[in-house]
Every structure is written in structure tokens, then in C-alpha cells.
Amino acid sequence: MDLERDLERLAGASGEWLRGTGPESDIVISSRVRLARNLEGFPFLVRASLGQRREIEKVLRQAVLEALAEEGAMYLALESTPELDLQLLVERHLISRELAQGEGPRGVAFSRTESIAVMINEEDHLRAQVLGSGLALQECWTAIDRLDDQIGERHPYAFSSTLGFLTACPTNVGTGIRVSVMLHLPGLVWTKQIEKVFESVRQMGLAVRGLYGEGTQASGDFFQLSNQRTLGQSERDILDSLRSVVPRIVAYERRARQSLLEQSPHQLDDRVSRALGMLRHARTIGSEETMLLLSAVRLGVNLGLVRDLPIGRVNELFILTQPAHLQKINRRALDRDKRNVARAEFIRTRLNGGRRPA
Amino acid sequence: MNCEKCKKRVATVHLTEIIGDEKREVDLCVECAAEQGLAVQPPGGMELLAKLINQQIGEELSAMAGMRCPSCGHTFLAFRTQGRLGCPRDYEAFEKGLGPLLERMHGSVEHVGKVPPSAGEEARRIGELNRLRRELRHAVDQEDFERAGLLRDQIRQREHSGGS
Numbered sequence: 179m180d181l182e183r184d185l186e187r188l189a190g191a192s193g194e195w196l197r198g199t200g201p202e203s204d205i206v207i208s209s210r211v212r213l214a215r216n217l218e219g220f221p222f223l224v225r226a227s228l229g230q231r232r233e234i235e236k237v238l239r240q241a242v243l244e245a246l247a248e249e250g251a252m253y254l255a256l257e258s259t260p261e262l263d264l265q266l267l268v269e270r271h272l273i274s275r276e277l278a279q280g281e282g283p284r285g286v287a288f289s290r291t292e293s294i295a296v297m298i299n300e301e302d303h304l305r306a307q308v309l310g311s312g313l314a315l316q317e318c319w320t321a322i323d324r325l326d327d328q329i330g331e332r333h334p335y336a337f338s339s340t341l342g343f344l345t346a347c348p349t350n351v352g353t354g355i356r357v358s359v360m361l362h363l364p365g366l367v368w369t370k371q372i373e374k375v376f377e378s379v380r381q382m383g384l385a386v387r388g389l390y391g392e393g394t395q396a397s398g399d400f401f402q403l404s405n406q407r408t409l410g411q412s413e414r415d416i417l418d419s420l421r422s423v424v425p426r427i428v429a430y431e432r433r434a435r436q437s438l439l440e441q442s443p444h445q446l447d448d449r450v451s452r453a454l455g456m457l458r459h460a461r462t463i464g465s466e467e468t469m470l471l472l473s474a475v476r477l478g479v480n481l482g483l484v485r486d487l488p489i490g491r492v493n494e495l496f497i498l499t500q501p502a503h504l505q506k507i508n509r510r511a512l513d514r515d516k517r518n519v520a521r522a523e524f525i526r527t528r529l530n531g532g533r534r535p536a
Numbered sequence: 537m538n539c540e541k542c543k544k545r546v547a548t549v550h551l552t553e554i555i556g557d558e559k560r561e562v563d564l565c566v567e568c569a570a571e572q573g574l575a576v577q578p579p580g581g582m583e584l585l586a587k588l589i590n591q592q593i594g595e596e597l598s599a600m601a602g603m604r605c606p607s608c609g610h611t612f613l614a615f616r617t618q619g620r621l622g623c624p625r626d627y628e629a630f631e632k633g634l635g636p637l638l639e640r641m642h643g644s645v646e647h648v649g650k651v652p653p654s655a656g657e658e659a660r661r662i663g664e665l666n667r668l669r670r671e672l673r674h675a676v677d678q679e680d681f682e683r684a685g686l687l688r689d690q691i692r693q694r695e696h697s698g699g700s
Contacts, residue, residue, distance in 0.1 A: 216624065225608045225622035301620070327653060334654035336624035339662040341638075342647030344624040348638055351627070353649035410644020412667065 185263055189506035192497050193292030198489035200312020204480040205428045207360040211318040212307035213326055214345045214354035216336040222346040223299060228282060231299055235283040237333055238298045242287045245328035249289035256284050265502035276300055302346050313424060315357060315417050352409030357420050364399040364477045365434030375430055383407055398469030435481060450478030457525050462518040468499050495528060539565035605629040665694050
């Protein structure tokens with residue numbers, strides 16, 4: 179397998195979970211369920227010797243690839259992977275920053291569609307995730323539950339009947355589950371109601387984070403909502419709590435969008451149109467500005483203010499315009515200034531189709 | 537910060553004076569504040585009690601910090617500084633320190649979720665029991681006594697099957 183060519187192929191398009199299909203996908207970009215697991219008979223990674231880490235990687239790599247045999251899975255050993263490739267995988271949500279910055283034997287397996295990704299030797303021996311487009315938590319859970327059984331059959335997990343799955347950090351012990359949804363909430367941000375919504379969400383024991391999870395800033399009106407507790411609640415309870423909260427937030431967002439349409443239609447149209455104009459004509463543009471403008475365009479597409487621009491293409495741009503992707507697409511290393519030029523050019527070619535309604 | 541008046545003792549009384557349009561900050565020690573006729577509570581019963589509790593907690597904490605996992609050698613102190621445990625056995629070895637932490641984080645110290653196929657019959661039975669007990673508590677909270685009765689019977693039945 180030619181790694182270089184595979185990663186270049188990856189960089190040209192996005193994973194299936196960004197296609198913009200699935201329920202509520204105008205607001206819920208994606209759903210994700212991840213499980214943290216450790217092998218019985220090995221220490222956690224802070225206490226594992228190099229030999230043990232190598233053994234864990236070997237055992238899990240085999241178990242994971244067997245379990246993903248029908249998914250056309252690809253495995254990348256990350257021990258000597260170049261920085262740029264690691265960053266590409268982070269930008270695609272296939273690996274975490276922690277795994278990218280880690281050391282020693284570690285890797286990631288992912289399915290052809292990129293809906294399934296399994297990290298080996300991150301904080302825990304195993305971190306498996308399933309991503310789905312739109313609000314699809316049940317589908318994600320069903321898929322990961324099966325994968326978990328298949329891997330667990332091949333090597334027993336560290337498990338206690340009182341504390342559940344034992345993890346390197348006690349914040350994950352029990353179910354080891356993190357259920358999250360990525361939300362696009364420009365209506366609530368623009369009408370300044372977002373903090374109020376988040377406050378009530380936090381009171382329900384859910385966490386709000388930025389686009390790339392833990393410790394990241396929210397940008398471009400995107401937010402990640404996830405459970406915090408993993409012990410004393412079953413997987414079903416946790417899924418249910420998100421399944422009950424998300425539709426309410428979706429309803430608030432719809433109401434906010436409606437009030438923008440009714441109360442300040444010209445300002446809204448202006449903001450969307452200017453954003454589209456900037457993206458279509460800019461000759462150099464930074465990633466932060468790109469996020470904000472794309473957010474406005476995405477809202478415009480969903481409200482019918484911009485036509486002939488598929489939502490999937492807008493979604494894709496959020497990933498494909500990031501630094502590592504731009505460099506892979508251009509097949510060379512680019513400094514910040516050159517990246518900004520390349521980004522503007524790439525966006526121009528991709529946004530050709532979009533036009534304003536007559 | 538030292539007291540503005542005596543310039544010796546630590547200032548623990550911080551005062552904002554507003555005279556007319558002028559605002560002035562004054563930092564004094566307890567003694568100098570008392571001399572100026574400012575009401576400052578002398579250390580009373582509550583403070584003594586707090587001191588005693590802190591002392592006891594301090595002793596317990598230092599005992600916990602010394603806890604070491606016999607299996608991997610990780611210490612509780614290392615966990616507190618790095619935030620990562622050394623091996624699955626740490627959960628037993630550090631039970632005294634981790635228990636309250638788990639309670640605070642998760643509001644529970646009892647797993648009620650998935651039991652992996654590899655965990656065996658006994659673990660599945662315990663998992664099922666935990667789930668039923670939790671449902672029983674919920675039913676009692678909701679004053680659904682009919683359901684509570686059913687759950688209680690199911691729990692008894694399973695407890696019994698474990699003993700035989």
C-alpha cells in the first residue's frame with residue numbers, strides 16, 4: 179500500500195460523515211460515539227514499557243483489522259509518520275491531537291468511509307469511534323457496540339464488575355463512552371442567545387466544546403456537545419440524555435433563524451451574500467476568517483438564500499481548507515502566506531456553482 | 537502584602553473608603569484594624585473547628601499520597617500530579633482516594649452499563665443486579681410501588697441464583 183498516495187487521495191475529499199445527509203443535518207453536522215478500552219494483563223500507557231507498548235499495538239492492530247475486515251480498513255502505524263500527515267489525520271477527526279503528539283508504537287485503523295476510526299495507544303490502549311452524518315446517535319452506538327464485542331472477543335478488556343471498563347483516567351471509567359454531536363448554531367450566536375442555551379445544557383451535566391473536542395475553542399459557530407459522566411449511567415441513559423437535549427437545541431436554533439429572517443431579513447441576506455462574495459473573490463484568506471464566512475454561507479444555503487450549492491460541498495470546505503489539507507492538495511509544504519493564497523484559490527474553484535436566487 | 541500602618545504584619549483586612557468622589561483602598565492587619573475601631577471577628581469557635589478539620593484532612597491526604605499499587609508501582613501522588621493511573625489494579629489500590637473523586641465526578645461509584653462477553657457469567661449477574669437496584673430506587677422515587685415490588689422480586693431471585 180502506497181501511504182503517500184493514499185493520504186493524497188484522502189486529502190481531496192471528505193469522509194462520508196460530512197456529506198450533510200441524515201436527520202437534522204442542517205444543524206446537526208455529525209454524531210459520534212467513542213469508547214475507551216484497555217487490555218487485561220497490561221499496565222496503562224504511563225506505566226507500560228516500550229516492549230509492552232509494542233505488544234499492545236501488535237495485539238490490537240490484529241484484532242481491530244480482523245474486526246474491520248469487511249470495512250476495507252486501512253491501518254497507519256504512526257511511529258515514524260511525518261508531522262504533516264499526522265496533522266492531516268487530526269484535521270479529518272481520524273486521530274486526536276494527543277495521539278499525533280504522542281511517542282512510540284501507536285497507530286490508527288479506519289474504514290474506507292472514515293465512519294469508523296480506532297486509535298491504538300492513545301490515552302488508553304484503545305479508543306474507537308463511529309461517526310455519522312446528522313443526528314444518528316443510535317446508528318453510531320449500534321455499530322460501535324458490535325465492533326467493541328468483536329475486538330473484545332479476541333482479547334479480554336480490563337473490566338471490573340463494580341467499576342465497569344477500567345480506563346487510564348477516572349473521568350472515563352465505567353462505560354468508557356463519550357457521546358457527542360457537532361452542532362452548527364449561527365442563529366443562536368447571532369441573536370446572542372447561545373450562552374443562555376449552554377448554561378442550561380451544562381446544568382444537565384453535558385459539556386460544550388469547540389470543533390476539535392477537549393480544550394479547543396469554538397470557531398465558526400460550531401460546537402460539540404457531549405456527556406461528561408461515564409459511571410452510574412448506562413450507555414442507553416447517556417444516549418437518551420443527548421437524544422432528548424439535541425432536538426430542543428435544534429428547535430431553539432430554528433426559532434432563532436426564523437426570527438432573523440422575519441426581523442432583520444436584509445441584514446441577514448447582506449451578511450450571507452457578503453460572506454459568499456468574499457469567499458468567491460478573496461485572493462488570500464486565513465483559516466479563522468474562512469470558518470466564519472463559511473458558517474454564514476452554510477446558514478444561507480440552509481435558509482434558501484444561496485442556491486445551487488450543495489451543503490456537502492460547504493461542509494467539506496471546513497476540512498479541506500485547513501493547513502495540512504491545503505499542503506497535501508498542493509503536494510508541497512506551504513508557509514502561512516502561501517497557504518492563505520492557496521486557500522483562497524481552492525475556495526474560489528469549489529464555490530463556482532453557488533449563485534444567489536434571481 | 538504588609539499592613540499599611542505598622543508595615544510589619546500581613547494585611548488581611550482590605551477596606552475601600554469612599555469620601556465624596558474620592559475612592560481609597562486601605563490594607564491593614566487585624567490588630568491595626570481593631571485599633572482603628574473596625575469590627576473584625578477574632579478567631580472564634582468556627583475557625584478552630586475548621587483548623588482541626590483541615591489538620592485531619594491533611595493527615596489523611598498525606599497518608600493517601602503514599603499509597604502505592606502493588607502491581608505496577610504507581611503512587612497515588614503520581615496519579616494526582618499526572619492525572620493518569622498506572623494500571624487497572626490502581627482502582628483497588630487507591631480505592632480510598634479514588635472513591636470520593638469518582639463520586640464527585642460521576643455522582644456514582646457503581647457501573648450499570650455494558651458488561652463485555654469476556655467478563656463471564658458472574659460479572660453479568662452483578663451487572664444485571666446493579667441495573668435492577670438502580671431501577672428500583674428510581675421506581676421508589678417516582679412512588680411507582682407496583683413496579684418497585686416487581687423489581688424487588690427480580691432482585692431477590694437473582695441474588696438467590698448467585699448463592700446457589
